[in-house]
Amino acid sequence: MTISPQAFTFVRELVRAESAIVLDTGKEYLVESRLVPLARAAGHPDVDAYVADLSKRRTPAAMKQVVEALTTNETSWFRDADPFTALRQNVFPALAKTRSNRTLRIWAGACSSGQEPYSIIMTALDTPELAGWKIELVATDLSEEMLTRSRKGEYSQLEVNRGLPATTLVRHFERAGLNWRINQSIRERVEFRSLNLTRPFPPMGRFDIVFLRNVLIYFDLPTKRDVLKRVRQVMAPDGHLFLGAAEMTMGVDDAWERVPAGRSSVYRIREEQRTCVL
Amino acid sequence: MRALIVDDSRAMRRIVGRILGDAGFEVLEAGDGQQALDLLEGLDGPPELACVDWNMPVMDGLTFITEVRNRPQWRAITLMMVTTESESDRIVRALAAGAHEYLIKPFTGEAMLEKLDLLGLLPTSTGV
Ligand SMILES: C[S@@+](CC[C@H](N)C(=O)[O-])C[C@H]1O[C@@H](n2cnc3c(N)ncnc32)[C@H](O)[C@@H]1O
Numbered sequence: 001m002t003i004s005p006q007a008f009t010f011v012r013e014l015v016r017a018e019s020a021i022v023l024d025t026g027k028e029y030l031v032e033s034r035l036v037p038l039a040r041a042a043g044h045p046d047v048d049a050y051v052a053d054l055s056k057r058r059t060p061a062a063m064k065q066v067v068e069a070l071t072t073n074e075t076s077w078f079r080d081a082d083p084f085t086a087l088r089q090n091v092f093p094a095l096a097k098t099r100s101n102r103t104l105r106i107w108a109g110a111c112s113s114g115q116e117p118y119s120i121i122m123t124a125l126d127t128p129e130l131a132g133w134k135i136e137l138v139a140t141d142l143s144e145e146m147l148t149r150s151r152k153g154e155y156s157q158l159e160v161n162r163g164l165p166a167t168t169l170v171r172h173f174e175r176a177g178l179n180w181r182i183n184q185s186i187r188e189r190v191e192f193r194s195l196n197l198t199r200p201f202p203p204m205g206r207f208d209i210v211f212l213r214n215v216l217i218y219f220d221l222p223t224k225r226d227v228l229k230r231v232r233q234v235m236a237p238d239g240h241l242f243l244g245a246a247e248m249t250m251g252v253d254d255a256w257e258r259v260p261a262g263r264s265s266v267y268r269i270r271e272e273q274r275t276c277v278l
Numbered sequence: 279m280r281a282l283i284v285d286d287s288r289a290m291r292r293i294v295g296r297i298l299g300d301a302g303f304e305v306l307e308a309g310d311g312q313q314a315l316d317l318l319e320g321l322d323g324p325p326e327l328a329c330v331d332w333n334m335p336v337m338d339g340l341t342f343i344t345e346v347r348n349r350p351q352w353r354a355i356t357l358m359m360v361t362t363e364s365e366s367d368r369i370v371r372a373l374a375a376g377a378h379e380y381l382i383k384p385f386t387g388e389a390m391l392e393k394l395d396l397l398g399l400l401p402t403s404t405g406v
Contacts, residue, residue, distance in 0.1 A: 081395070157364065157382050161389035165396055166380035170369045 003032040007051035011035070011066060018067045019142055020198040020223040034069045038062075068143045072218070075112040077163035078119045079213065083242050086262035087120070087209075088127050091240050095208055096129040098238065103134040107207045107234070109197060110215035111139035114150030115159075117190045118182055120211065122172055125186075138204060140195035147192050153182040197227050206236045214244035221252065228253035237274035241267040279399070280325035282306045284314040284342060285360070286334040290383075294329055294360065297387045301400060303327065311337025315345055324355045327399055330377075332361035332368070340375055347376035356397050360385075 003011075011031050012023045023031060032047055039050035042062075054062055078084045095104060104124075108117040117139035124135050141147055160169055160180045173180040195201065197215065210231055216224045228249055231241065241256065242264075243249070249256035255273040258265050281303040283291050288309075295305045306325060308314035311334060318324065328346070330339040337345075339359060346352045358379040359372045369380050379393050394400050 076392070158386065158389065161381060161385050161393075163392050163396070166369055166377075167373060169380075170366050170373070173366075175364075175366055 003028050003035075003051075004048050007048045010051055010055050011070070014063060015067050015070050018063070019071065019196065019218075020220070021067075021070060021218045022220050023070065031070065035066065038065055038069055064144075068145055071143055071146075073112045073143065073146055075115045075214075077115050077160075077168075078123075079116065079163065080245055080264075081163075082262065082264040083213075084119060084123050086264040086266065087242075088123050090261040091209065091266060092124065092127045093129045095240075096127075096133070099208070102132065103136065104130070104209065105136045105205060105207045105236075106138070106209045106211070107204065108137065108139040108211040109195070109231075110212060111141050111150055111192070112143075112146050113155075113159075114139065114146075114153060114182075114190075114192075115155075115163075116211060116213065117150070117192075118153070118186055120209075121186050121189050122168060135189060137190045138193060138207075139190050140193050142194070142196050144194060147194055150190075150192050151187075153187045154179045155182070156180075198223060201230060201234060204234055207234055207239060208236050209240050209242070210235060211242045213242055214247070216247045216252075217244060224252045228256065232256075232269055232273070235269060237269060239269070243267060279327070280304045280306060281327040281329065282308065282314060282317070282325045282355075283329050284308045284311060284334070284339065285329075285331040286310055287331070290331065294390070297390050298327075298329070300387075301391060301394065310334040311339060311342030311345070314342055318346075318352065324352050326354070327356045327358065327394075327397075329358050329360045329381075332359060332363045332372070340372060343372065343375045343377050356399060358393060358397070360390075 008028050008031055015021050015023055035047045035050065039047045042050055044050040044053065106120060108120065111117050117137055120137060121135065124130050139150065154176055156179055172183050172186055174183060212231060216227065232255060248258065249267050255270055256267040257270050259268050279302065281298045283294050283305060285291050286309050291307050298305050306317060308317050330342055332339040339361065343357050346355060346357060357377045358381060359377045360381045360383065362383045364382045372380055379397055381390060381393050391400065
């Protein structure tokens with residue numbers, strides 16, 4: 001049983017309009033498998049019937065569920081390791097020299113289940129140059145389900161096995177039944193908010209560091225370009241942007257330049273593009 | 279690179295052996311801590327890695343790790359506890375005894391590779 005072309009087109013256009021995520025032909029199986037649980041929960045015999053009903057009623061809550069079901073939430077602690085080493089050894093120390101108010105503002109723009117923002121806080125705690133500093137971390141995602149998980153800060157054994165050194169686990173987590181919960185002192189340092197990257201950003205102030213990792217890859221070129229342009233507007237002129245390993249600004253928004261940082265690299269707004277709004 | 283698997287379960291040794299073998303390790307096996315010490319004594323040089331179960335007959339994993347840490351000639355061995363013991367204080371004890379990493383069973387092959395990556399033991403890894 002596979003999803004009908006009509007149902008696939010409806011879902012593809014809905015997801016595209018709501019999240020900018022591109023579902024190419026060939027993703028029928030993915031759509032089908034992600035929607036089966038929703039179809040069952042809504043009492044429909046199959047995905048086609050569910051989608052037909054959805055396209056008739058267009059209930060906003062149900063449409064949002066479909067979009068969320070098609071996001072990929074794959075993440076891990078200190079994902080790819082090198083960016084976090086660069087954060088501790090290069091980016092944090094460099095910013096620490098230039099911010100006299102001893103405050104850093106950071107945005108994690110597609111935080112999924114929270115591993116990324118929490119990894120940033122744990123990295124800051126391991127950076128001697130930031131001792132006594134205030135870190136304001138805003139973490140956002142499109143998915144309400146992910147935000148709820150993030151706020152809870154509870155992870156299964158399988159999830160803590162992934163990328164989290166044992167010393168870090170025992171230092172910053174406590175057991176919660178079969179799961180592990182990140183300590184409150186870390187949880188309360190992150191503010192989780194709902195934000196769709198493809199819509200105008202709400203007022204958030206300016207950020208010294210932005211993490212926008214492994215999310216642009218799902219968007220088409222014009223959307224990537226538009227998001228990167230608007231990120232520049234919420235970035236301190238000397239700010240640092242982290243992208244995923246498979247993402248880059250080159251040929252997308254060339255107002256950014258790629259600068260090496262340790263074994264990793266970060267993106268910075270080119271000198272001549274730094275419109276200093278003070 | 280060589281890896282020593284210390285576990286009293288043959289099935290477990292096979293599973294871990296397959297993952298490590300695929301990652302390019304030459305695999306050695308022992309069924310308990312004492313066997314593992316005897317095996318190490320007979321080698322011309324220490325293996326790079328030992329994956330050690332906690333609960334085993336004759337000599338348990340914690341004792342084995344403590345013994346290894348007491349011998350300067352085995353200092354280069356990276357020790358990873360691989361066990362179902364999942365309480366925080368167990369992990370703290372293993373790390374204090376000298377384990378470098380701790381992997382809780384059940385785990386996926388991917389999780390084990392990620393731990394090896396953290397330890398800088400994969401050909402592609404950069405460590406942290
Ligand atoms: C693969 S995860 C990346 C998580 C994390 N940044 C990392 O690198 O591990 C992608 C996340 O992007 C979110 N996402 C997808 N489209 C989005 C959009 N239009 N606005 C905001 N978040 C979006 C998804 O909900 C998902 O949590």
